[in-house]
Amino acid sequence: MRSGRVWRLATGGLLAAVLLYFFLRGVAWGEIALAMRSADRIDLALVLVSTVVVYASRAWRWGYLLAPLARVPFRRLLSATVVGFMTGLVVPRAGEVVRPYLVARRHDTTTSAAFATIILERLVDLITVLALFFLYLYALPLPESQTRGPLVSLLKAAGGFAAVGALAVLGVLFAFHLHADRSMAFLGCFLAWLPERFGRPLGEVLRAFGEGLAVLQAPAGHLLAILGQSVVVWLAIALSIFFNNRAFGIQLPLHASFLIIGFLTVGVAVPTPGMVGGFHESYLLAMTQSFGVDKNIAAAAGITMHALSNLPVLLAGLLLLPGEGLTWGRVAEMAGERPENPKVTAGALR
Numbered sequence: 001m002r003s004g005r006v007w008r009l010a011t012g013g014l015l016a017a018v019l020l021y022f023f024l025r026g027v028a029w030g031e032i033a034l035a036m037r038s039a040d041r042i043d044l045a046l047v048l049v050s051t052v053v054v055y056a057s058r059a060w061r062w063g064y065l066l067a068p069l070a071r072v073p074f075r076r077l078l079s080a081t082v083v084g085f086m087t088g089l090v091v092p093r094a095g096e097v098v099r100p101y102l103v104a105r106r107h108d109t110t111t112s113a114a115f116a117t118i119i120l121e122r123l124v125d126l127i128t129v130l131a132l133f134f135l136y137l138y139a140l141p142l143p144e145s146q147t148r149g150p151l152v153s154l155l156k157a158a159g160g161f162a163a164v165g166a167l168a169v170l171g172v173l174f175a176f177h178l179h180a181d182r183s184m185a186f187l188g189c190f191l192a193w194l195p196e197r198f199g200r201p202l203g204e205v206l207r208a209f210g211e212g213l214a215v216l217q218a219p220a221g222h223l224l225a226i227l228g229q230s231v232v233v234w235l236a237i238a239l240s241i242f243f244n245n246r247a248f249g250i251q252l253p254l255h256a257s258f259l260i261i262g263f264l265t266v267g268v269a270v271p272t273p274g275m276v277g278g279f280h281e282s283y284l285l286a287m288t289q290s291f292g293v294d295k296n297i298a299a300a301a302g303i304t305m306h307a308l309s310n311l312p313v314l315l316a317g318l319l320l321l322p323g324e325g326l327t328w329g330r331v332a333e334m335a336g337e338r339p340e341n342p343k344v345t346a347g348a349l350r
């Protein structure tokens with residue numbers, strides 16, 4: 001298992017190196033350095049403020065997703081959120097397991113059930129991003145610098161496919177929760193082919209996962225609150241991009257950030273340590289191919305945006321990590337595991 005983790009990390013590092021090569025190919029370092037020295041400090045400070053709002057809003061929304069399972073104080077949610085995202089920067093995908101683990105070990109829920117809220121969070125994020133993306137493409141005026149031609153048509157098609165996929169997954173999850181007994185009976189036919197030592201624990205994990213989807217049956221007001229919180233999260237991200245662009249003299253309206261977010265969503269999906277490479281290359285493509293920004297200015301803005309959106313959570317997470325009782329060895333182990341046995345609850349894993 002350890003060799004598998006090492007292999008994944010090595011693969012992620014290689015992907016990052018390849019993407020960074022394309023990102024840095026043909027740039028003029030002198031112009032990048034000049035652009036960074038000339039960047040407006042007030043706008044860069046506003047990027048940091050927006051980043052803090054993003055993580056606070058994520059923690060706030062997660063509390064609503066967890067509400068049917070456990071009432072978790074905001075302070076605990078914020079700490080788990082920051083530590084989870086910080087570990088994900090160092091070990092790709094670690095945060096998806098670390099966050100539910102940190103909640104389950106201190107509250108009356110299971111890691112598998114809490115993990116289900118992370119899946120829902122990702123889906124709500126995707127739906128919100130797509131909504132902003134479509135708003136940009138179909139409802140809001142395109143900036144004068146927006147590239148016309150086949151790129152816009154391609155983006156519309158890609159957004160449409162992604163929307164259909166996200167809604168389909170959400171529908172499957174809702175059906176799985178609403179008809180848990182039937183779903184488990186159906187899956188049991190396949191699990192029966194597995195040895196009992198694998199089939200039974202996996203069945204328990206799936207059942208607990210279904211319980212974690214309970215928020216899907218929450219009152220309409222609760223669900224609308226979650227959607228509203230998601231809008232707050234992504235508007236804060238859009239603001240951080242807007243302020244970052246303005247710091248480098250890139251004059252784009254706020255809603256242009258909705259398109260850039262679409263590019264970044266694809267870039268950060270590449271499993272590289274710290275989102276290095278994927279973030280940079282997707283930011284560069286968005287700025288140069290969609291808005292005709294000079295490559296050196298776009299590269300400087302991309303490097304700065306990546307740093308300012310990740311360094312705060314990295315530093316805060318490192319400070320909070322010991323208080324959460326985690327070591328980097330345990331984080332690496334968890335990154336290579338599936339969610340813990342559903343019988344694991346508060347305080348059982350130390």
